[in-house]
Amino acid sequence: MRCDQASRLISHSQERQLNGAERCALSFHLLICRVCRKYKKQLKFMRKILSKLRDPQAYLETASSLIDERQSGEMRGRISKEIHEKLDST
Numbered sequence: 001m002r003c004d005q006a007s008r009l010i011s012h013s014q015e016r017q018l019n020g021a022e023r024c025a026l027s028f029h030l031l032i033c034r035v036c037r038k039y040k041k042q043l044k045f046m047r048k049i050l051s052k053l054r055d056p057q058a059y060l061e062t063a064s065s066l067i068d069e070r071q072s073g074e075m076r077g078r079i080s081k082e083i084h085e086k087l088d089s090t
């Protein structure tokens with residue numbers, strides 16, 4: 001399986017149950033491919049964030065907990081701006 005196929009399956013797996021063959025092929029690919037493992041993790045994280053959008057405080061906490069301590073207030077500012085834009089658009 002190639003990475004593009006794997007990433008398609010990964011995003012499908014968020015919406016529907018994969019069949020046996022798909023699951024099998026995907027987990028094998030994830031075993032050998034670090035890039036797709038990372039992609040899966042990011043996708044999961046994004047969904048977690050989106051599901052928390054109704055609760056801005058939780059969103060902020062999740063987002064800030066993921067920011068490296070070494071990063072400056074600039075990043076925090078950017079994220080909170082992003083959150084407010086999202087909240088305004090809903």
Ligand SMILES: [Zn+2]
Binds near residue numbers: 004029036
């Ligand atoms: Zn891959």
